[in-house]
Amino acid sequence: MLSEAFAQGKSILHRLDPRLRIVFATLFSFLLAVSMGFPTLLAGLTLSVILVLTSGLPLKDVAKRLTTINIFNILLFLVLPITFAPPPAFLLGPVACSREGLLLAARITLKSNAILMVFIALIATMSIATLGHGLNRLRMPRKIVYLLLIAYRYVFVLEQEYQRLSTAIRVRGFVPGTNLHTYKTYAYLFGMLLVRALARAERVYQSMLCRGFKGKFYCIHQFSFSSTDRIWAGYLLLTLILLGGMEWLMPTLF
Amino acid sequence: MHISEGVLSAPVLLSGGALTVVGTAIGLKKLDYDHMAQVGILSSAFFMASLIHVPIGPSSVHLLLNGIVGLLLGWGAFPAILVGLALQAMFFQFGGITVLGVNTLNVAGPAVICYYLFGNLVKKDSGMALVAAFACGAFSVLLTALMVAISLLFTEEHFVEVATLVVTAHLPVMVIEGIVTAFCIGFLKKVKPDSLPGFSGTPGPRTTV
Numbered sequence: 042m043l044s045e046a047f048a049q050g051k052s053i054l055h056r057l058d059p060r061l062r063i064v065f066a067t068l069f070s071f072l073l074a075v076s077m078g079f080p081t082l083l084a085g086l087t088l089s090v091i092l093v094l095t096s097g098l099p100l101k102d103v104a105k106r107l108t109t110i111n112i113f114n115i116l117l118f119l120v121l122p123i124t125f126a127p128p129p130a131f132l133l134g135p136v137a138c139s140r141e142g143l144l145l146a147a148r149i150t151l152k153s154n155a156i157l158m159v160f161i162a163l164i165a166t167m168s169i170a171t172l173g174h175g176l177n178r179l180r181m182p183r184k185i186v187y188l189l190l191i192a193y194r195y196v197f198v199l200e201q202e203y204q205r206l207s208t209a210i211r212v213r214g215f216v217p218g219t220n221l222h223t224y225k226t227y228a229y230l231f232g233m234l235l236v237r238a239l240a241r242a243e244r245v246y247q248s249m250l251c252r253g254f255k256g257k258f259y260c261i262h263q264f265s266f267s268s269t270d271r272i273w274a275g276y277l278l279l280t281l282i283l284l285g286g287m288e289w290l291m292p293t294l295f
Numbered sequence: 296m297h298i299s300e301g302v303l304s305a306p307v308l309l310s311g312g313a314l315t316v317v318g319t320a321i322g323l324k325k326l327d328y329d330h331m332a333q334v335g336i337l338s339s340a341f342f343m344a345s346l347i348h349v350p351i352g353p354s355s356v357h358l359l360l361n362g363i364v365g366l367l368l369g370w371g372a373f374p375a376i377l378v379g380l381a382l383q384a385m386f387f388q389f390g391g392i393t394v395l396g397v398n399t400l401n402v403a404g405p406a407v408i409c410y411y412l413f414g415n416l417v418k419k420d421s422g423m424a425l426v427a428a429f430a431c432g433a434f435s436v437l438l439t440a441l442m443v444a445i446s447l448l449f450t451e452e453h454f455v456e457v458a459t460l461v462v463t464a465h466l467p468v469m470v471i472e473g474i475v476t477a478f479c480i481g482f483l484k485k486v487k488p489d490s491l492p493g494f495s496g497t498p499g500p501r502t503t504v
Contacts, residue, residue: 043386067392074393075305106388110299117457124456145451152301160300160384160391169385184323184331188378191335192342196382199336199343217350224471227349228478231360235340235367235479236487242336246329256328 043200047161048168052097055166058270059175062163065277070156072284081288082151088280089158096162103161110157114150121146169193174262187258195241202237206230297383297398298443300391304450311446312396315377318403322373334368338375342382349471356468362435362476365406366417366428367490372406373399397446405438417480418491424484425477432476433469440465 048055054062073085093103125142164172173190177183210226217223303311326334341364348355365372377399383389390398409431416427444458483490 045386070300070392071308074301074303074308109389113299113302120456121453125453142453145453149301153299154301156300156391156393157388161388164392165385165388169382172385182323184326185319185374185378187331188335188338188374189381191332192338192378192382195336196339196342199339200346203343203347217355219350219352221474223350224474225478227347227358228475229482231340231344231347231358231363231475232479232482232486234343235337235363235483235490238336238340239333239487239490242333245336246332249332254328258328 043197045165045168046102047096047098047165048171050097050166052095052166053269053273054092054096054162056269057273058264058266059167059171060179060264061266061270061274061277062167063172063175063179065274065281066159066163068281069159069284072281072288073152073156076152076284076288077148078288078291079148079151080291081284082148082155084287085284086151086155086158088284089155089162092162093158096166098161098166103158106161107154107157110153111150114146114153117146117149118143174260175264177260178264183258183260186260191245195238198241199234199238202234203230206233297380297390298394298401298446299389300394302450303394303397303446307446307449308393308397311394311398311400315373315396315399315403318370318373318400318407319377322368322370322375325370326374330371334371334375335378337364337368338378339382341375341379345383349475351467351471356471358472358475359402359436359439359468360432360472360476361402361406361439362409362428362432362472363479365403365408365410365435366414366431366480367492368406369410369414369492370407372410373403376403376406401439401442401446404442405435408438409435414492418484425481428480429473429477431473431480433473436465436469436472440469 069085069088073082076082076085093100122138122142125139125145167175170190170193173186173193176189177186207230210230215226217227341360344360345357348357361372361376364375368375377395380390380395380398380402384391384395412434413427413431417424417431419427440462444462447454447458447461480491
């Protein structure tokens, strides 16, 4: 079942203005993605851990969300030191491990974890509806916001359709295997999902016309920027300046 | 298929983002509000596809289906896939903010290319349509894998091994996607022919399997 598990919460981060969170998360992600210095990356990681702890999210679930990228990171640690040609740092058994390779793998690991944790702490803690409205207030093109909100609204509907179709094929004795029949069945399943989705879209459009839709989308949700938001904006701006400064002054400390 | 955060370099992220913005702008321009609901719901269908696991040998893989999205939407594939990937980031934390541009380009670009290459062939009334649909599905996955590999290689030359791994891992997926696309398009032609842009209508005797 699809659910927005992290969006229900009562921490201070959940209550901050969504626009602030979106802007900060974006700036932080890009800043960290282009940084090279280990002091910057470690500081960024520390900050992201602090934010995750502040958000009050169950740490086990956060860790679960981080497993995919960390499996990839482990793969990098195994592959990169061996394949980087230049100066080998030490010998691990019969294999020469290069220093550059190790450092690159370490950098990527720090970056990906830090960026993803900030994403979880700040963005995954809002519902997609809030995200859509926040993006609209940040002047994203209306059509994209509208697409996001419609897609979000119908994801749950389509998931139920999929469950219904899935049950139907299992009731008819379908057992997935590596054969043509399986692929044909899944193809028809997806096709049926598309057909039902398109029919639904048609009905949705008709009902919108009945309610006076004239081709313009209005977003009436207002956000208020309170004093708490101002204080947090100050803190977060300071951290960004700090990280930027660290990167500028100490870009390569290794 | 999702490149995760922190792997790619700044030039790759920025150029991927810029190209995605261009593609999305073109897609949105061709999209009037009449078809907005359709694209949005197809977007969530694309998102659902990533939850469908298809067995392949001892493990299972989730399908990309950007070939089908391309055939159905043309340039509208860009905004649809952008939104689909944003939903995946929000629900499962696959991908992220900085790589959204590159990931969208890698998935939607091949979708649009395959739309232009195979769009007309798929509507024909012969067995050729089946072959074209298979080719569309397989080729779009191949192109996506290649673009992921190129993104990695432009970041760092020493990513050669990782890039090769990505492409070879997707070769069996290509075949399965081709098969699934072929059957799915055949199904759509029989059941809802007007879903394919420009398809005139009455299916002939040999358009389906």
